[in-house]
Amino acid sequence: MHNLAVYRHFSPARVGVLARNTLTQLVRMRAFYFLLIFSVIVLVSALLIQNFTFDPARQLKIMKDMSFFAMSMFGTIFAIVATANLIPKDVEDRTLYTILAKPVPRFEYLLGKYLGAMLVIVLSMAVMMLMLCVVLYLRQQALLTEQQALLDAGAPHAEEIAVVIDELKADGPSTSLITAAAAICLQAMVLGAVTLFVSTFASSGLFTVVVAFMLFFVGYIEPVVVDYWRGSMESLGSFANACIHVVELIFPNFQSFNLVDDVVSGKTLPLSLFFKILGMGLSYVVVYLLAAYFIFADKEL
Amino acid sequence: MTKARWIACAVLVAFGVIRIPIEDRLAADLKAHQFHEMTIPDGSMREQLGQLGAAAALGGFRSFLATMFELNAIAAYRESDYANVETRYQLVTQLQPSESGYWETAAWMMDSNARRFYLGMDNEVDVKAQGKRGLLAQRAVERGRRFLDDGLRYHPGDYKLQIALGNHLVERQRPADFCGAAEAFAKAIEARDDATLPTRHHALNLALCPGHEREAYVKLRAIAERLVRGDYPIPLDQIPASLILHMRYLEEYLKIAEDDRFPINLDVLRRLYARLRPGFDPATNTDERHAHVLRRLEDVLAIPEGDRIRF
Amino acid sequence: MEPAVRIDHLTKVFKVPSLKGQRVTAVSDLSLQVAPGEIYGLIGPNGSGKSTTMKVLLGLIAPTKGTTAVFGQDSRKVRSRVDVGFLPENPYFYKFLTAEETLHFYGRLGGLRKRAIRERSKELLALVGLEHARDRRLSGYSKGMLQRIGLAQALIQRPRLVVLDEPTAGVDPAGSRKIRDLILKFREDGISVILSSHLLEQVQEVCDRVGIIFQGKLCREGPMEALMAIEDQTEILLERASPELIARVKALVDEDAQASLLRAGHPRTTLERLFLEETSGESPDTRGGSQDA
Ligand SMILES: Nc1ncnc2c1ncn2[C@@H]1O[C@H](COP(=O)(O)OP(=O)(O)OP(=O)(O)O)[C@@H](O)[C@H]1O
Ligand SMILES: [Mg+2]
Numbered sequence: 001m002h003n004l005a006v007y008r009h010f011s012p013a014r015v016g017v018l019a020r021n022t023l024t025q026l027v028r029m030r031a032f033y034f035l036l037i038f039s040v041i042v043l044v045s046a047l048l049i050q051n052f053t054f055d056p057a058r059q060l061k062i063m064k065d066m067s068f069f070a071m072s073m074f075g076t077i078f079a080i081v082a083t084a085n086l087i088p089k090d091v092e093d094r095t096l097y098t099i100l101a102k103p104v105p106r107f108e109y110l111l112g113k114y115l116g117a118m119l120v121i122v123l124s125m126a127v128m129m130l131m132l133c134v135v136l137y138l139r140q141q142a143l144l145t146e147q148q149a150l151l152d153a154g155a156p157h158a159e160e161i162a163v164v165i166d167e168l169k170a171d172g173p174s175t176s177l178i179t180a181a182a183a184i185c186l187q188a189m190v191l192g193a194v195t196l197f198v199s200t201f202a203s204s205g206l207f208t209v210v211v212a213f214m215l216f217f218v219g220y221i222e223p224v225v226v227d228y229w230r231g232s233m234e235s236l237g238s239f240a241n242a243c244i245h246v247v248e249l250i251f252p253n254f255q256s257f258n259l260v261d262d263v264v265s266g267k268t269l270p271l272s273l274f275f276k277i278l279g280m281g282l283s284y285v286v287v288y289l290l291a292a293y294f295i296f297a298d299k300e301l
Numbered sequence: 302m303t304k305a306r307w308i309a310c311a312v313l314v315a316f317g318v319i320r321i322p323i324e325d326r327l328a329a330d331l332k333a334h335q336f337h338e339m340t341i342p343d344g345s346m347r348e349q350l351g352q353l354g355a356a357a358a359l360g361g362f363r364s365f366l367a368t369m370f371e372l373n374a375i376a377a378y379r380e381s382d383y384a385n386v387e388t389r390y391q392l393v394t395q396l397q398p399s400e401s402g403y404w405e406t407a408a409w410m411m412d413s414n415a416r417r418f419y420l421g422m423d424n425e426v427d428v429k430a431q432g433k434r435g436l437l438a439q440r441a442v443e444r445g446r447r448f449l450d451d452g453l454r455y456h457p458g459d460y461k462l463q464i465a466l467g468n469h470l471v472e473r474q475r476p477a478d479f480c481g482a483a484e485a486f487a488k489a490i491e492a493r494d495d496a497t498l499p500t501r502h503h504a505l506n507l508a509l510c511p512g513h514e515r516e517a518y519v520k521l522r523a524i525a526e527r528l529v530r531g532d533y534p535i536p537l538d539q540i541p542a543s544l545i546l547h548m549r550y551l552e553e554y555l556k557i558a559e560d561d562r563f564p565i566n567l568d569v570l571r572r573l574y575a576r577l578r579p580g581f582d583p584a585t586n587t588d589e590r591h592a593h594v595l596r597r598l599e600d601v602l603a604i605p606e607g608d609r610i611r612f
Numbered sequence: 613m614e615p616a617v618r619i620d621h622l623t624k625v626f627k628v629p630s631l632k633g634q635r636v637t638a639v640s641d642l643s644l645q646v647a648p649g650e651i652y653g654l655i656g657p658n659g660s661g662k663s664t665t666m667k668v669l670l671g672l673i674a675p676t677k678g679t680t681a682v683f684g685q686d687s688r689k690v691r692s693r694v695d696v697g698f699l700p701e702n703p704y705f706y707k708f709l710t711a712e713e714t715l716h717f718y719g720r721l722g723g724l725r726k727r728a729i730r731e732r733s734k735e736l737l738a739l740v741g742l743e744h745a746r747d748r749r750l751s752g753y754s755k756g757m758l759q760r761i762g763l764a765q766a767l768i769q770r771p772r773l774v775v776l777d778e779p780t781a782g783v784d785p786a787g788s789r790k791i792r793d794l795i796l797k798f799r800e801d802g803i804s805v806i807l808s809s810h811l812l813e814q815v816q817e818v819c820d821r822v823g824i825i826f827q828g829k830l831c832r833e834g835p836m837e838a839l840m841a842i843e844d845q846t847e848i849l850l851e852r853a854s855p856e857l858i859a860r861v862k863a864l865v866d867e868d869a870q871a872s873l874l875r876a877g878h879p880r881t882t883l884e885r886l887f888l889e890e891t892s893g894e895s896p897d898t899r900g901g902s903q904d905a
Contacts, residue, residue, distance in 0.1 A: 007694045007723055017720040021706070028708040052375055055402060062368050069365040093704045098765060101670045101698035101775075102721040105690045158534045159498040163460070201306065223328065249317035253324045255337065261364040262336045265399045273330055280320070280327060287316040291309040298305035300626070301672045 007103050018112020026120045042070035056143045057167040067132040068260045075188035083195040084208040086113045107293050121188045129181045133173040140172040179274050180263035186281035187257035193288035200295040223255040367397035383415040401459045404452025412445025412473050442473045460492035479509035508547045518551040542573045543594045550597040574598045614684040616773045616804035617646035622678035624664050638664040640828040646806050653819035654808040657891050661828040662808040666775050697766030701777040707751035722769030736764035755782040776807040816883040826891045
């Protein structure tokens with residue numbers, strides 16, 4: 001009998017199979033739907049709540065804030081919870097034995113698992129972003145027609161209506177909104193890689209989740225706090241500075257990916273700067289996956 | 302620790318050493334594009350601490366939280382709970398000072414809505430009799446002004462905030478500061494192309510600013526000419542009365558020769574006076590310009606002393 | 613020709629998670645070879661190191677000392693796994709996949725093309741008798757069914773070596789018999805097998821060679837017949853022998869000065885006896901002095 005297999009040192013097809021398998025696994029998990037439902041609820045409530053304010057442009061801001069909040073929460077929680085159990089579950093269930101007994105390099109396994117989880121995040125973010133853009137556009141157009149009708153009917157305060165129309169025009173779907181969403185995605189991907197790394201040496205899933213959340217929280221807050229200290233005191237002293245450096249060394253800087261607040265305020269990020277952030281995020285992913293691999297390659301199953 | 306773990310640690314530390322300077326530069330780049338501006342330019346220490354506390358506690362959801370607290374504030378507003386409206390808006394503006402609309406709404410909530418409420422202008426009950434109300438209204442106006450000033454520190458050239466400040470200076474402040482208002486409107490002009498509204502208000506206030514009468518007259522005439530040409534976003538039948546009145550007043554004041562005056566017949570002014578006079582109550586009026594306009598109209602139309610408004 | 617399996621002086625020491633940093637020697641200085649086409653049985657009591665040996669062979673854990681190779685390829689290389697199929701003890705697969713999806717998944721990992729997998733999985737599902745459950749998710753599978761899908765999964769890319777860790781554990785007698793027949797068929801196809809089992813009768817039936825492993829050491833190894841043969845005993849198997857004939861044979865034996873008749877009856881399994889002797893630490897003197905008749 002002839003062996004049917006062809007072996008290659010690195011096979012994107014194998015990584016793809018593992019990624020698709022992970023995608024199936026997460027999609028068939030109930031938690032995933034819960035999170036999606038959660039974001040739908042937020043979007044819908046954004047639509048309902050907007051009648052609350054006076055300023056038409058503020059209505060669009062509410063929708064953006066709510067949706068980005070949902071996306072951030074989904075991305076953060078999903079990146080941690082889904083990746084934290086990816087490998088430990090395979091180890092515990094001994095599914096890993098059968099997978100690695102096939103000609104699958106351990107790096108491909110890690111990469112496939114990681115990409116599968118990220119695929120879920122990226123796909124659901126894309127869906128949410130699309131939803132947001134469509135709803136935002138429809139709402140914007142509705143408000144614009146409303147205001148334009150006022151203007152055409154010769155309503156008083158034409159000059160103020162013109163300002164509102166300008167504001168509305170500037171607040172629709174835009175590329176900077178997409179960069180903000182992409183930054184949320186990127187942050188989730190970095191967080192996923194960090195979590196995957198932690199999970200390769202963690203003794204339990206709970207430990208991984210707790211450590212990952214801590215890394216995320218500190219990595220998020222630390223740059224702001226350090227920035228404030230540096231700005232408010234003349235000198236920090238060498239000991240404090242050394243401490244800051246150690247913290248910076250250990251904790252990923254998640255502030256780099258925080259564009260949402262400023263983008264919602266109407267600021268635009270130059271594309272070149274966005275690509276720098278993208279490069280930074282991808283470097284994090286590569287390095288943490290590599291670190292995860294070093295530990296995982298050596299793991300006794 | 303196994304060898305693999307040491308290697309992993311070494312990789313992460315090496316990456317840290319490489320990335321930290323890059324991240325510092327990235328942070329600087331972001332700041333250069335007005336991203337991540339979390340410190341207040343020249344705010345008080347207390348405010349800075351509040352800002353930091355908020356930033357630290359809230360991380361990336363400042364915009365979202367600002368929205369939530371504004372909805373909260375609006376709920377309080379619907380119940381006329383202005384004490385809460387104020388504290389909520391303080392929080393909202395501290396959470397997202399970069400959103401100029403929050404400062405403007407906050408100021409409007411206080412110097413207009415809260416003031417009207419305390420003066421009992423929206424309620425049937427005569428609250429003015431209850432002495433303290435006037436004081437509360439005055440405080441609300443001051444709070445509104447504080448929001449405007451703080452907001453303008455973040456957004457020195459903001460169109461809406463400068464207009465709000467201009468209006469505040471003449472409508473809420475006693476005595477009215479026409480010169481200051483003219484200056485505020487002048488700043489708003491710069492923020493927008495073809496900013497007819499602030500241009501007009503700038504000229505109108507300048508007319509009442511001592512020493513600037515001639516300058517104001519030139520500006521008002523330019524507007525009037527545009528209006529007559531039909532090259533103005535306001536239809537002719539909605540022409541603000543004050544525009545013509547101020548021009549008339551300045552022509553008198555500057556003793557402009559009859560032939561050089563802007564041609565408006567007295568009939569138009571008479572109809573204008575008839576339109577404005579009945580709705581005017583000196584007891585509740587807060588718009589100094591409005592009173593000014595009527596006083597000038599009475600002068601120009603030579604209304605007999607007994608029929609004039611008693612201020 | 614390269615042996616299908618070559619294990620050279622394998623030692624595996626585990627660090628046990630404890631405060632004192634204790635170590636457990638799971639396998640010590642174990643050497644064995646499996647020739648191509650040979651069916652090799654590893655037997656030994658619980659915790660003797662059978663599974664550990666297999667895991668090292670598959671590169672799932674690293675040897676502390678020594679080397680293992682599959683068809684000449686070092687187990688630490690991923691390439692060595694191209695020609696192996698592995699069924700772990702108590703296998704467990706992704707619950708959210710159906711039998712067919714499971715085979716597809718492992719087939720793709722094995723480097724197969726989609727069409728090849730489709731044909732092969734049909735063939736394998738028939739072989740292990742799971743055709744009726746092909747579209748059911750594995751979450752609803754019984755232990756025996758999981759064992760069978762595990763076997764199918766191991767065979768998906770037509771490996772030349774199959775490693776089976778307790779293939780019949782939890783399988784009913786009929787299924788167990790089927791697996792035995794399957795293994796016998798491997799021999800016809802020239803596929804090498806290394807298996808561990810606690811069902812000695814079955815091992816005796818299918819294996820060409822057996823290794824007995826105790827406390828991590830290979831203490832006895834050899835071809836089945838040689839192991840079973842007791843050097844100073846001879847078994848005479850008669851068919852349709854009349855009682856008179858047996859009496860005459862007895863008389864003949866009695867005449868001899870040295871020989872003595874130990875037992876006359878139907879032959880019995882002796883692997884179990886051998887197993888117990890090898891692993892109970894009894895002195896070899898008692899060997900052969902069996903009392904059961
Ligand atoms: N990951 C591990 N960490 C520590 N000790 C281990 C590990 N795996 C196995 N051992 C120990 O190694 C020894 C051999 O275990 P192994 O699983 O190889 O035995 P086995 O022969 O397969 O037993 P069984 O018949 O019960 O399956 C046991 O003492 C076991 O406790
Ligand atoms: Mg075992």
